[in-house]
Amino acid sequence: MSRFASYLAAVLVTLAAAPAQAALPADPLGSPMWQRLGKTLFGDAPVRFDPRVRVIFPDIAENQRQFPVAIDARGIAGVKRILLFADLNPIPLAVDYTLEAAQPYFSTRIKLDQRTPVRGAVQLADGSWLVSGGWIDAAGGGCSLPPISRVKGDWAQHLGEVRGVARWGAGGMRIRLAFRHPMDTGLIDNIPTYNLEEVALTGGEGRRFGDLRIEASVAEDPEFTMIVDASQNEEVVMAGRDTNGIDYAARLTPTAAAAPR
């Protein structure tokens, strides 16, 4: 038997054997990383694919450095955690969002290193996970190109700047935050990993709305949207930290959302 035939046989045997070992359901997207990533992210917890987890993104990845993705699971009750990940990125996980008092909606922009599945997973109170997503085609290199601010050299001058808006409406308090941060992946020569890694939102009297754990696969100058269960005039406080221990702080005073168009 040639070496290639042996290899092919080994692969086929592995594929045939896999379902018996894994509790993970077969991947509708046919991703080569599904089994391994699923074990890493979900452990032994039950996993189901569920289209009610709406993973929304544009049809075209116009810029592989910053691809916008939204996860909307507001059709599902009792969501306590949301994961955003891209199977074929060198850093697959982008964000791990723990909800305390928030609606299950989240959006940000991620890097894309190649054509990849982009997925959202939401965890329910019983520990089980619901997953959805789709493939997106992308030019290479979103994770392994230097950040624009590194090329321009002005990243340090803007570190700590946060822009944002809080709009109160029927669905809750919508929080939009935009940071300046190089979000270095560590995949570029001589620049170690350096990223915003925690963002926590709290309300009056320190009530916790939700916490983000953030990886360097989130785009440079990271932006986040969350919808928290604040009251109409409640101020929202953001506390964040990056991997060099620098603290970030912001306060958002709500404005009323405009009437529907």
Place this chain on the structure above:
Amino acid sequence: MTMIDRRAALAMVAAGLASPLRAAPLRYTIDPQLVAPDLWVVRGVDGPIDGANGGAIANISILRTEVGAVLVDCGPSLRYGQQLKTVAEALTGKPVIRVYLTHLHPDHIYGAAAFDRSIVAATPALARSLETLGPSFSDGMYRLLGDWMRGTEFAAPGKVLGEDHETFGDRRLDLYPLAGHSEADLAIMDTTTGMLIAGDLVFHDRAPSTPHADIGRWLASLDRLGTIGHRTVIPGHGPVDPTSSAAIDQTRDWLSWLRETLDRAVAEGLDPVEAGNLPIPERFAVLKAARYELQRSVAHFFSRIEEQTLPRVDLKR
């Protein structure tokens, strides 16, 4: 598993690998339509660049003059440029003596590789812009188009246009160096027929694309085009406009709506996914690729608008 199964599997793999080698050579369909005396347009496909159209999405103009054939833009690839040269010379019975480049985008200019450099012409501003950006589209075009692009390398223009018109025989072409769709856009008026060859400053029934756009400058350029006294318009993309103003007004309408819509989306705290999925007004239903271009425009403009208009909320400064 038996040996035969493995052989069958290997045969399938081998067949899969071999099939592209048997594919017929790729050929563009270049079908010039007469739109005015001695003036033809080769219509691009009114959609995104993809493997089915080989990148031939831009309109190309062919003029016959006493002294030779004049082209405005030349397509996405070496292969296209070569086919275009053959078609234009057969159609006009004259050699191609001038190729104008309207702006930097590769669907309009990568065909220049098929022509003698000395006849390929650009405005000074475009020539400068092409020095740095000209070759930069190559990776993306090869990735999207594969073999359609075979042998294509960016060819810099050999003629820099200092003059405000050029005359070929008795045909005078007025040159309008403008900007807004890109850093340097050229519109050309064929004074004999009153036909404005507008490049990508004007789109018609196809949504405008904005990767290098400055909407304010673009709107100002459209105002300028409204004053030059042309009769009809060949847009960069979409069908010829038999009137002087319909396509110009439609382009202006989309750009104004786009700017206002994105500004409002940022002010309301929407994210870029939501902005790209906002409803598109019914009057734009005739525009092809509208959703696609809206989502691209969100990628081009949204973060910049946020940076300019969202208030600072950090406590440190």
